[in-house]
Amino acid sequence: MASPDNSKPLTGRTILITRAAGQSNEAVMLLENLGARVLHRPMIEIVEPADWSELDRAIERLDRYDWIIFTSANGAKFFFRRLDEKHIRELPSSSVVLAIGGATAKAIAKEGARVDLTASDSRAEGALEAILEHGGGSSAISGKRFLIPRARVARDFLPDELRKIGAIVDVAEAYRTIQPEGAGDEIRALLESHEIDAITFTSSSTVSNFASLVGEVDLSKILSNVVVACIGPVTAATAREHGISEVVVPDVFSAAALVEALGNHMTKS
Template sequence: VILMATARMRATLDRIRAAGLPAETPAAAVQWATTAAQKTVSATLATLADASALAGIGAPAVIVVGECAGLREHLKWVERTPLFGRTVVVTRSREAAPQFATALRRLGAEVVEFPTIETAPPSSYAALDRAIARLSSPARDSFDWIIFTSATGVESFVERLKSRDRDIRELGRASIAAIGPATAARLADYAIRAAAVPDEYRAEQIIPAIGIKRIRGKRFLIARAEVAREALPEILRDKGAKEVVVAPAYRTVKPKGAQIERMRGLIASGSIDLVTFTSSSTVANFCDLIGASASLLKAAAIGPITAATASERGFEVVVRPGKYTIAALTEAIAEYFAAGNGGT
């Protein structure tokens, strides 16, 4: 195995032959190994230099000489993975990105993590603190339902509850609803079971999940991001809810230190096959950070609201999973490329 030897490849291979290795010994040159740009040339000790020159192999590259190089057709498992050769951008927050990025890498993708959001405390905790204070109020003043719209909302709510020296058992009277399995799973981490989780993971579908009879005349608390769609509160009021309190538990902001110039360079060079979005905020912030060049990209969006935002911003949305989960999004991306989309 010879590292960084492309500049003197011919001379190096000739020296190996002169030392006694047969000219027909299998040999290979691998450029940009383990990345989406990987390119491999298989030949023999005598022909590898010419074959590499013809294929345009350049630095950085690894040269392998020996019988093992002849087994490449049997061993190139990574090149058979669904996303091999694809560069996919993950725009989730630094905290949320690793699981998604790991799943894509296991399918062979080269993943560029470019967080476009991070969480911060809300501008004011006043509304949330007033809501928390009501948890222990008499039944006529407390909440019948608490709705969480994200796993981050669950974490932020619980942290604020603890900071106010309150007890999780104070939620006991209220029923809990979660929009999506990830939110329900985060609630379960705190031993809180969601009584309602919609089959379709969007705000509008929480209504049939709860049921009209359990909405009329009831008091609702929605713990969510500071800036979010108003569809859910409006629908609950329209369906007869007695009170709907929206309490910001966190806000999303653009991250500091984003590698903007690197991302612009990747876009300009045509290196990106797909950019993934998991919320409308990730779309908006990506465009704000990168500029007009973002519209040159194909996108994968986790749900219809996010897809609509991406389309409005000029992206060609080519992947929309049937279920609005990271697992479904990952599977849909693999299926998209396995079907021969996105070029070679």
């Protein structure tokens, strides 16, 4: 019998990834480099808002904002698309532009815009810490105007905490996530025939939509023989709400770190 290839520890393993179409290339490549067979079945679809008016009002008074906070690459993509449609080429020089996470910073740079500050911690808690440190503390932040272009459904921790210390915060819908149709029966069949070894979730929406598509609120039974990996603690908390007790979570909240953590876990198990 041939000895196993230690450079490809996931050979013979099938991994289901659930991230939106067009946003999983890195994870697919990394998993395939480890020898895995990858199935990509998106659990969310990223689309523009049903109504742009909220963001348009913010754009009309863009120079009034002291801070513009981008919480995701998707938020940056749709925000700058709207700016371009309005023939606005750059952000106000007086505004501090904050990117939450390296992927978001790269997305902003791709649009040709500047990033003044990047919060390395991709959680809202890390962003708040970065704002307070850069901005000179709570008293200096009080009275400042913030714009947060983001998804329609998202955690309110950051805007709520900023308002508590006296900041004026406008949250504007820049995009929304919807649940794609189909794939539920196929995924159930694959799970019931034990053809999936692991599944990755990259947002709470991917977990909730997965549960909806397979028709199970409690996922503990249908995923009992599957390794579940989540990109961060918020997503992991949603997975636990759906009955998944054991979740692999990387120390750094990125696609590369998620794949590494999953590979390490499956190699040991």
